[in-house]
Amino acid sequence: METVIKPIFRKKLFTISLLLTAAMGSAFIYQQKEWKAPASADSKKNPLTSDAGTLTAGKEVYVxxxxxxxxxxxxxxxxxxxxxxxxxxxxxxxxxxxxSDGALYWKVSEGRKPMPSFKKKLNETQIWQSVVYMRTLKQ
Ligand code: HEC
Known part of the structure; x- marks a missing residue:
């Protein structure tokens, strides 16, 4: 079947498929479907425990x-x-x-538009405190 398609038409088809791919690609980016932390983030260990002091500090950061x-x-x-x-x-x-705690830590550090990155605004301890606090929001 392909051999009967005239070369000029084939060129058009190629352009159309390129445009379609571009449109689908931008739709995907626009939707920001899933935000995944890199697998390496999981191995970062949370140095804090959810004791009262950490929770109070975490709530402060969160608020x-x-x-x-x-x-x-x-x-x-x-x-x-x-x-x-x-x-x-x-x-x-x-x-x-x-x-994982490490994945949440990574997301808070890096941010993704419109969420700001916090790695310059908060120190490591404060980011971990916010992660520990987030765990208390579980339903
Ligand atoms: C300007 C608004 C804004 C602020 C301030 C903000 N976030 Fe976000 N946050 C977002 C948005 C929007 C998303 C969704 C991003 C996406 O999916 O691309 C998000 C996503 C997240 C996620 C990922 C959730 C998931 O299920 O993967 C975490 C974790 C998070 N925020 C934590 C925080 C913490 C902790 C703070 C404060 C230190 C914070 N955010 C401040 C807007 C904000």
Whole structure:
């Protein structure tokens, strides 16, 4: 069948398929389907335990830096959430809670638009404290 397609038409087909691929690619990026931490992040060990001091400190970090988007209970319904292009997720759910501490640490450090990166704003201990606090938001 292919041999009967005229070369000029084949060129058009090629262009069309390129355009389609590009459109699908950008749709995928726009949707930001899944945000996966690299596998190497899992091996980073949480140096903290969920003792009272860590939880208090973690809550402080969370209220100051995260709650505006993620909401008081981590449901992604903070006051700034409505201005975001994409939902801020729901920390009470398994989709977040099933990730390793290292993966969550990596995500808070790196960020992904519209979520800011925190590796310059917070120190390592503060990021770990926020991860420990996030665990208390589990449903
Ligand atoms: C400006 C709003 C905003 C702020 C502030 C913010 N986030 Fe986010 N966060 C988001 C958005 C939006 C996503 C979803 C990103 C995506 O899926 O690409 C997200 C995703 C996450 C995820 C990934 C959840 C998952 O299920 O994979 C974690 C973890 C996270 N945020 C933690 C935090 C912590 C901890 C802080 C504070 C230190 C914080 N965020 C501050 C907007 C924000």
């Amino acid at each position: 100051k830096e995260c709650q505006s988007c993620h909401g008081k209970k981590g449901k992604g319904d903070g006051p700034s959430a409505k201005d975001l292009d994409i939902p801020a997720g729901d920390f009470t759910k398994a989709i977040t809670q099933s990730q």
